[in-house]
Amino acid sequence: MKANKPLLLGILTSLCLVSCAKESLPEVAIFIYDSQDTFMLSLQESIQKKLSGKFASSLSYAERNQVQQTLAAISAIEGGADALVINLVDRLSAGALIEKAYQEEVPIVFANRKPLMSDLDPEKKSDYASWVKENCFYVGSYPLYEGATQSEIVDSFFGGPEGFAASSYDKNGDGIVQVAVMKGEQGHQDAEERTMACLQKLEELGYSYQLVATAYGNWERTAAFAETSKFPLDEIELLYSNNDDMALGVIDFLKTLLPGGNGFISESFFPIVGVDATPAGRAAVDDGNMIGTVINDAAIQSEWIGYLLSELLLSEELPPVTANVVREGNYFYVEGGIYSSF
Amino acid sequence: MRKPPKLKTLLILPSSALFLLLVAILTGAAFFIYSSNVRDSSYRQMEATSEQVLRNYETYFASAVQVSDGIYARYSDLAPDDVASLPSYFDTIIELKPEIISVSIYSADGGKPLAKNTSSSFSINAAEQEWFLRAIADPYINVFSQGASSEAVPYSFVLSRFLVSDVDGGRDAVARIGFDFTQIVETISPVSLGEGGRFIIYDRDYETIYASNSHELEQALSYVKELVVGSTTIYFGGHNYYLYSMTISNTTWRVAILTNIDSITTAISTFAIAVSATAIVMVVIFVVFVVLVANRITRPIRLLQREMSRVEGLAYESYLATGNAGSREVADLSHSFENMMKRIRQLMDDVVKEKEEQRRSELKALQNQINPHFLYNTLDSIIALIDRGEGEKAQRMVVALSRFFRISISRGHNIIPLKDEIEHARNYLLIQKMRFGDSFDFRIEKMEGLDGLYVVKLILQPIIENSIAHGMKEGEPGSILIKAFKDEKFLYLAVQDNGYGMLKDKLEALDASMRSRESYQGVGLKNVYERLRVYYGEEADVVIESEPDVGTKVTLVIPLKGAVQNEGK
Structure with missing residues (x-):
């Protein structure tokens, strides 16, 4: 028994050390x-x-x-x-x-x-x-910031309301921006606030806009891909996406309409702006398929x-x-x- | 030192304790495994059932949310002029979804009625209603509130929703959709929840929206409140329940499902009773068995032990029934014991025989201590008588001497008839009387009925010799009385003189020296005493009575039963 005491003590101490280390x-x-x-x-x-x-x-x-x-x-x-x-x-x-x-x-x-x-x-x-x-x-x-920033990107891209009206992006030439929104999730605060903020900011920056289509892409690339098919693509002059994944889904769909799957989306269809700046989103910006994205830090x-x-x-x-x-x-x-x- | 435990205890206690422990472990393990298996599987099943119910409700609420989403989507990009198209849209909704009772929208700013389906009416003072305020407070969610009591159905709820107008921020609105909940709770709610089982839908403040059983609802809800979400088992109102509580997605409502699990508890306790009973029976059987075996092993050993302790108590005549030895080792042991006892008995018999021999030889040695001086003195007296010409006297003395010696020798017998012993004493007295010139008289009194008795020979003569030597007063005629008599138990032979007698001290000293174990030869009294004791045992005695100036009386006490039989040798 005496010989066992130091051993027991040693075991207890090591157990304690292990647990203490964990603690x-x-x-x-x-x-x-x-x-x-x-x-x-x-x-x-x-x-x-x-x-x-x-x-x-x-x-x-x-x-x-x-x-x-x-x-x-x-x-x-x-x-x-x-x-x-x-x-x-x-x-x-x-x-x-x-x-x-x-x-x-x-x-x-x-x-x-x-x-x-x-x-x-x-x-x-x-x-x-x-x-x-x-x-x-x-x-x-901060969805309000992100939505507003999305519109700031749009503003830089168009070069102000006059720049837009003068450009080929105003497809029907009415000077009003025909807007589509790819929303994340119904009831998600980020989706609703980003959407609200981007449209408000667009108006504040002096643009007139008309909402021609909204869809819920469930934050997903594939869902957004499917939803895009329901859009009146010819009418749309600008697309806000609540996140990059859905923006990429939209781009994926639009690419299927391009011969050979190549060409700049902004030129062939309409400018797209996203949120999150995921690696894939940044790549799309770098490729020119997306005009920009807001960093969700x-x-x-x-x-x-x-x-x-x-x-x-x-x-x-x-x-x-x-x-x-x-x-x-x-x-x-x-x-x-x-x-x-x- | 502590006494070691009994063999039987050693055999029974440890094995029984070990068996009890094993059975207890086995029973415990069986009970644990069974109960946890039964619990696990039934709780899993109940959890699955409960989740299914929850999923059904979520699907239902999701479809409600879909309607709200539709209205939301439609309103968000609705042009101001198109508001007039809403009532017919709402009518379509109600046609497609029979559970919807009413649809109406109100301006977010002030609750002004904007549109409704045809069959319903607008909510009065909408801006003050809870559904309206909550929808304004949380603009991005579907708000579920309990239906107004005014609705004409038992269970109803209201889904309200803040409607964002993407077209014009100033035109934000609130939608109110009234649902009939009755049919759905009846269709979806599980029926087999058992006695007291129930299904409760409640809001975040634990206010009941719907309860399938309102009995003891407060108590049930208090348990639900304690759990919050997840699952547990509870007991109240005499029943055990499995309680599952979870949030319903898309809503701030929660669902609680109480399933009666009395049957599981009963099954487990029945199993526990059965297993415990079996365990007890097993233990009892084992203990009885061990006790029997232990008895079989230890009984012969106990017998042996008892016999041995009797031997310790000097009873050497023990015998063992070796037939019931129980085991070969014990049988061998008993056999050895038996042999040992036989040997001891044989040795004992030998010892008794040896003792007998020793006694005889001692007796002989004592008898042979007759003083030879008596013979020389008597012969000298005869010579003197012949010298003095007293031939006739000398002749009498020679005759007496001759008789005296004949009886002394008695053809080697130790035991002689009492009358011979008395005759012997008389011849001795005659000789001494003649020698000492008639200085004393003697008398012999013999009781009737003493014929046929035998005594150790030569026991009177030494006593008489003492009386003549010490009991005669100088110048006075002495008198010696020999008496032989008996009572029922003893034969008494007394020799009485009328001499000086003894003082008490001397008498006691004489008595003590006679009885003392130290052997010194030659004193007649001690010689007689020892011979009586050797031959007749403890009962025989020599009693000395004396009174100064009166005389001394010595009585030999001989047990009758020793006197009636002849030695035969």
Whole structure:
């Protein structure tokens, strides 16, 4: 027995060391709504890069199934995760997940899909409400900025309303821009706000426009490809896409109409502007198939997700917001930039 | 040191304990595996069923959202002049979707009625209604609210939606679509939820939208609230339930499904009882079996042990029933014990025989200590009588001496008839009387009925010798009385004189020296005492009574049963 004591002590110490080593890195569970969304994949990679060293992270994809995501989140909450980063499938589920997380006091940072105002800022005063205000945040792009920036790209491209009216892009020569919008998802705040903002900005910049077609491309290249076939292509003089993937879907369809699949889309059909600046989107801009795209800055978004987690779990001070970050309560919006040759 | 445990305990306890442990482990494992399997599979099944129900509702709500999307899409690029076309569009919707009761739109700014389907009427004070306010507050979602009680159906809900006009920002509107929920909850809701099972649709504030069973609804909802989302098992109102709760996508509503799982709990507890009963029976059978085996092994050993402890108590006559030995080892052991006992008994018999021999030889040695001086003195007296010419006296003395010696020798017998012993004493007294010139008298009193008794020979003569030597007063005629009598148990032979007697101290010292174990030869009294004890055992005794100036009386006490039989040698 005496001989065993040092051995036992050694085992215990090493066990403790192992567990202590594990303890020193808080566990963050990351949930992504779909493993096929190009932008979300780049955001996810960026988040993981930002978290590495400070946190131990796990990852799960919901494949657009909210039930699956909810169950995975519950098992993470009950399994002792220290914080969750959730890119929701259905933004209306945020409330239930926050309620569940509150039971174990696990903070949540939502990414990309914005919870309702009433979810992150409950009206009723209660322990729950104050906990939520201190522990639940949203970090995402700034759709109003992105929509407006899309129109700024358009403005640079056309060279002002007069430039447009004088150019061959005004197909019917009426001086009014016939606009089509490829929307992301009905009810998605980014889709609606980007669309609203781009049209408003276009008007502010002095253009007259007419909305000739809208479609929901579900953020996907293939869905957008299918939707494009329903567009009155001859009438359209400008196409806004809520993201690059769908813009590429539109381009894919238009290319099928070109002999040999070659030629500049802008010249043959109409200018297209996207959002996100994914690698494929940037390539399309470089090829001249897209006049530009607004950078949805995954790097800065994930940086702020990292800041928030460090504040929540490691009690680090949150840095002051920089010029490209807008904070509204528990919502952090990140402004990107322009990726365009115009 | 602690006493080691009994063999039987050693045989029964550890094996029973081990068996009990094994059975307990087996039972526990069986119960654990069974219950977790049953639970897992039935919970999985229930989860699948619940998810199916949820999916059905999601499909239903998705179709509702589709209608709203259609209206939204149509309104977003609707030219101001085309508002008039909406009522007929709404009528078409209602025709295609029978669950829709009403469709109407109101201006976002102030809730002014804009359009409605023909059969319904506008909501009054739309701008103050919850559905309107919530749609304005969250412009990008479909808002589901509980239907107004004014609707003519049991269950209804309202889908409201903020409509963005891409054409003109100032013309944003709110759509209100009324749904009849009754038929759908009846079609989609699961029926087989068991007693107390239920299906609840509720909003984010846990206000019930629909409940298939309103009994103890508050309590059910409190459990739902505790769970939030996911699945668990709960117990209330006397039943066990599997509770599944999940958000319904596209809505802020949630669904909770409570399935009665009493049957699973019953199955598990039945299994537990059955398994435990089997385990108990197994353990009992095992213990009984072990006890039987242990008994079979230990019983012969216990018998052996008992016999041995009897041997320890000096009872050497034990026998064993080796026929029921139980095992070969024990049989061998018993056999050896038997042999050992036989040997011991034989040795004991030998010892008894040896003792007997020793006693005889001791007796002989004691009898042979008759003082030879007596013979010389008597012969000297006879010579003196002949010298003095008293031939007749000398003749009498020679006759007495002759008788005396004849009886002394008795043809080598140790035990002689009592009358011979008395005759012997009388001859001795005669000789001594003649020698000492009639200085004393003697008398012999013999009780009737003493014929046929035998005694160890030469026991009176040494006592009489003492009386003559120490019991005669100087110058007074002495008197010696020999008495032989018996009672029921003993034969008494007494020799009484009328001499000086003894003081009490001397009497006690004499008695003590007579009884002492130290052997010193030559004292007649001790010699007689020892011979009596050797031959007759503890019951025989010599009693000395004396009173100064009165005389001394020595009584030999001989047990009758020793006196009636002749030694035969």
